[in-house]
Amino acid sequence: MMAEERLAVELPGLKLKNPVMPASGCFGFGDNRYAEMFDLNELGAIIIKAATLKPRIGNPVPRIAETKSGVLNAVGLQNPGVDVILKEKLPILHKKYPELPVIANIAGATQAEYVEVAKRMSASSMVSALELNISCPNVHEGGMLFGTDPATAQRLTKAVKEVSKVPVYVKLSPNVTDIVEIAQAVAAGGADGLSMINTLLGMRIDLKTRKPILANKTGGLSGPGIKPIAVRMIYQVSRAVNLPIIAMGGIETADDVIEMYLAGASAVAIGTAHFNNPTACPDLIKALPQKLDELKIKSLGQLIAEVRSAQ
Amino acid sequence: MLTKNDFQIIAHQKSAPNIYRIVLQGEFDYAKVKPGCFVMLKLPDEAYQLRRPLAIAACDAVRKTITLIYRIVGDGTRLLSELAVGTQLNVLGPLGNGFPLEKVEPGAEVLLVGGGTGLPPLMLLAQALKEKGCKVSTAIGFRTAAMIFGEEEFECTGRLLLATDDGSKGFKGNVGELLTEQNSTSQYTSVYACGPEGLLKMVQRHFSATEAAIYLSLESRMACGMGACEACVVSTKDGILNKRVCVEGPVFDGREVTL
Numbered sequence: 001m002m003a004e005e006r007l008a009v010e011l012p013g014l015k016l017k018n019p020v021m022p023a024s025g026c027f028g029f030g031d032n033r034y035a036e037m038f039d040l041n042e043l044g045a046i047i048i049k050a051a052t053l054k055p056r057i058g059n060p061v062p063r064i065a066e067t068k069s070g071v072l073n074a075v076g077l078q079n080p081g082v083d084v085i086l087k088e089k090l091p092i093l094h095k096k097y098p099e100l101p102v103i104a105n106i107a108g109a110t111q112a113e114y115v116e117v118a119k120r121m122s123a124s125s126m127v128s129a130l131e132l133n134i135s136c137p138n139v140h141e142g143g144m145l146f147g148t149d150p151a152t153a154q155r156l157t158k159a160v161k162e163v164s165k166v167p168v169y170v171k172l173s174p175n176v177t178d179i180v181e182i183a184q185a186v187a188a189g190g191a192d193g194l195s196m197i198n199t200l201l202g203m204r205i206d207l208k209t210r211k212p213i214l215a216n217k218t219g220g221l222s223g224p225g226i227k228p229i230a231v232r233m234i235y236q237v238s239r240a241v242n243l244p245i246i247a248m249g250g251i252e253t254a255d256d257v258i259e260m261y262l263a264g265a266s267a268v269a270i271g272t273a274h275f276n277n278p279t280a281c282p283d284l285i286k287a288l289p290q291k292l293d294e295l296k297i298k299s300l301g302q303l304i305a306e307v308r309s310a311q
Numbered sequence: 312m313l314t315k316n317d318f319q320i321i322a323h324q325k326s327a328p329n330i331y332r333i334v335l336q337g338e339f340d341y342a343k344v345k346p347g348c349f350v351m352l353k354l355p356d357e358a359y360q361l362r363r364p365l366a367i368a369a370c371d372a373v374r375k376t377i378t379l380i381y382r383i384v385g386d387g388t389r390l391l392s393e394l395a396v397g398t399q400l401n402v403l404g405p406l407g408n409g410f411p412l413e414k415v416e417p418g419a420e421v422l423l424v425g426g427g428t429g430l431p432p433l434m435l436l437a438q439a440l441k442e443k444g445c446k447v448s449t450a451i452g453f454r455t456a457a458m459i460f461g462e463e464e465f466e467c468t469g470r471l472l473l474a475t476d477d478g479s480k481g482f483k484g485n486v487g488e489l490l491t492e493q494n495s496t497s498q499y500t501s502v503y504a505c506g507p508e509g510l511l512k513m514v515q516r517h518f519s520a521t522e523a524a525i526y527l528s529l530e531s532r533m534a535c536g537m538g539a540c541e542a543c544v545v546s547t548k549d550g551i552l553n554k555r556v557c558v559e560g561p562v563f564d565g566r567e568v569t570l
Contacts, residue, residue, distance in 0.1 A: 025540070026535070026539060026540060027539050028538065028539045028540075028541075031538075032535075032537050032538040032539040032558070033313055033406075033536075033537040033538050033539075033558065034537055034539060036312070036313045037313055037314075037315070057551050057552050058541060058544070058552060060552075061531070061532070061542075061543070061544060061545075061552070062532045062542075063532070063541070063542045063544075064361075064532050064533070064534045064540070064542040064543075065532070066359065066360060066361045066387070067360075068358045069357070069358050069360065070360060071360045071361060071534060073534070073540070073542065075540065075541050075542060078541045078544070078552070223360045224357070224360070272360055274535060274537075274539070275360055275361050275362060275534050275535055275540075276353055276359075276360060276361070276362060277315070277353075278315060278403065278535075278537060279315070
């Protein structure tokens with residue numbers, strides 16, 4: 001089997017030559033210096049930064065703080081708004097990388113805003129799927145509030161599905177007592193897939209000022225420190241809900257990728273790892289075939305099938 | 312070209328309390344280095360998820376070395392300070408836009424203003440301005456005489472105006488008070504500053520009514536350094552939090568940026 005075929009995976013709306021994609025918020029709209037370090041065509045797909053209806057300035061600075069084995073961020077969904085993204089950002093990305101599948105992360109403060117953003121974004125031929133962000137911990141309206149109550153999450157998913165022209169992946173928050181309950185609710189709402197997990201709500205306090213380091217006080221924790229939580233949640237959800245899962249949460253190495261597949265994932269997104277290693281995604285894509293050989297895995301497609309049948 | 316290559320530590324010593332000077336040797340795009348540019352160092356411990364952004368204080372394209380000067384501010388920089396000569400460190404860079412040297416004429420009288428860890432980029436700048444034939448004055452401030460570093464570098468490039476808060480060396484007071492006392496704001500065609508926010512605001516206040524061009528190099532908490540994460544944003548007169556220190560900066564027009 002060709003190396004490329006071994007890594008290929010198929011998810012609703014997404015035919016990916018490999019399962020590796022930058023996570024939303026860590027890669028902008030592809031309009032940054034990462035493109036100077038590798039060819040974005042190597043990526044399986046790209047999940048672009050969250051879009052809201054109107055431009056958002058985001059939170060005051062500091063927006064970032066380091067923790068042992070993690071990073072806290074409170075950027076606050078800064079973005080130029082869905083119309084500017086569609087008119088200015090996506091055409092540049094699409095022109096440079098016409099074959100690169102784009103997953104558009106969408107957010108809102110109200111259900112009506114989510115629906116409007118979904119309608120406009122999914123109408124674009126440059127967008128292969130939506131990632132419904134009901135889990136941002138850094139905004140004071142909407143965001144995570146939609147992802148912590150099953151009935152609200154189900155209602156929103158259903159409303160977005162009704163207007164979306166492309167498959168909808170719902171990005172789940174780990175800041176809940178029972179993530180399975182939320183996953184079942186969005187599945188009932190018609191979700192085509194899940195993205196999990198978003199960041200965990202955290203805080204760091206400066207010893208000298210005695211105040212939180214982040215201007216927003218709290219932030220979302222990401223990085224290898226949260227990987228075991230992601231693995232556990234994907235494991236639980238994949239057994240309860242029959243939807244493909246894009247896994248994220250501290251993935252750095254090919255070992256991490258395989259671990260996510262064994263938990264029940266179908267694809268992976270990389271966020272925090274970019275900060276130490278700007279070529280984290282292409283490095284992973286290169287390392288995966290050897291890891292598959294080592295573990296005697298024929299292909300990722302077959303691994304998904306084996307994991308599913310063993311559940 | 313932007314690269315992330317392993318460099319070797321070829322010198323590493325303490326310059327002042329909590330201030331260290333590190334010389335790294337390795338390959339990267341030396342031609343792209345301008346005063347004000349920075350690199351991001353990866354710490355050799357996987358527990359640290361963020362690289363450390365540090366301005367380039369000296370650069371030698373022939374010997375393939377860069378010099379960085381940093382202050383111990385937390386566990387990460389403490390770990391860095393303990394690394395021995397010979398250790399490999401991964402360097403991402405060169406990053407950021409430097410000071411716009413092309414905008415200053417040979418023979419021009421220029422002023423550099425710095426404090427704390429704002430001094431390193433000014434060292435490379437002072438050298439470049441001197442080579443360009445500018446008359447360089449540098450005003451730098453420290454808490455006390457024991458904290459002083461960089462004195463020799465700035466004496467080599469022109470006139471040095473030194474201030475200490477306690478008066479243990481040079482002018483007694485801060486750099487702002489020193490400049491007020493000197494009462495010589497109108498002679499400079501360009502003013503370049505790097506340091507704590509208070510110092511940069513002082514420079515804005517002091518020189519905004521003059522003819523001098525003002526360039527401020529900003530420090531910020533950064534995550535990616537690549538213009539992707541929006542962590543290091545700063546406001547300008549054109550908008551709130553609309554510029555990224557890592558790609559549009561770290562040097563900004565002092566009349567454009569809002570601190």
